[in-house]
Amino acid sequence: MFSDADTAALYDTLNPWDPDRRSDDGFYFPLVMGAESVLDVGCGTGAMLRLARERGHGGRLAGLDPDRAALDRARRGADVEWVAGTAADAERGAGFDLATMTGHAFQNLLTDDEIRASLAAIRGALRPGGRFAFDTRHPRARAWERWTSANPDDRVDVVDETGRALRYWHDVDSVVGDLVTIRGTVADPDGTVLRVLSEVLRFLAPEAVNAFLAEAGFGIEAQFGGWDLAPVTEASPEIITIARRR
Structure with missing residues (x-):
């Protein structure tokens, strides 16, 4: 977990x-x-x-x-x-x-x-x-268009303070008016998903x-x-x- x-x-x-x-x-x-x-x-x-x-x-x-x-x-x-x-x-x-x-x-x-x-x-x-x-x-800069796992600048590989290697990236679920719903995915380096973090931004x-x-x-x-x-x-x-x- x-x-x-x-x-x-x-x-x-x-x-x-x-x-x-x-x-x-x-x-x-x-x-x-x-x-x-x-x-x-x-x-x-x-x-x-x-x-x-x-x-x-x-x-x-x-x-x-x-x-x-x-x-x-x-x-x-x-x-x-x-x-x-x-x-x-x-x-x-x-x-x-x-x-x-x-x-x-x-x-x-x-x-x-x-x-x-x-x-x-x-x-x-x-x-x-x-x-x-x-x-x-x-x-008007439409930052959410760059929040995708296909964008190498948005996909990050890190080592946390316990020494565990992790990969993190975003995906956009919806854009409705001025509200953007995104997902941040935490995974092992091989892509095994550990947790999905959902957020809505205005x-x-x-x-x-x-x-x-x-x-x-x-x-x-x-x-x-x-x-x-x-x-x-x-x-x-x-x-x-x-x-x-x-």
Whole structure:
């Protein structure tokens, strides 16, 4: 059996947090280190906050995620607050300087009501003037068209922390409106399937993202179309936003 704990460990193997080598991590890490208090919404296994603490962050650090197996792994960093819950469960009145939502976690908010409830809670968890930094894939780049086992760039062979060789790839099951349903398959190197992980992602255009932010009481401080900090265009792969609570 490939357990939930194994899945959480595989996530760290596939997505090592490294702000010195990865441009997306390098974008967020200075924001985190420069804020007195940080709420990481959808923190997963907690790698960003644990590294921030290891590198000297002395303020309040809190991670929020509904995946209990991921949080069990995050709790190896005992000097960070780890809370089980969704974005809508963010602590109102907490007065955080910064909230983050990395790794395209914003795309797991699938309905308008989920987005509204999540943004309202995140805004409530920030101090007046506090910032919310997050990213979502630009739908016009159609990233899902490259998520297939036939694409060698999407098929990954790794060795996990126990020394087990694994292969991982994606397939797309459906594209309905702005919702894309995908499967991530974990297998032995010979292709024997160990586990299939299903996920639905919502792809919102920049105009829709910005409208939700304005409705929730955020102003846009900066917005980029890629990790090189280029402006958002029709060809941009990303919508990377720093919003400020009004």
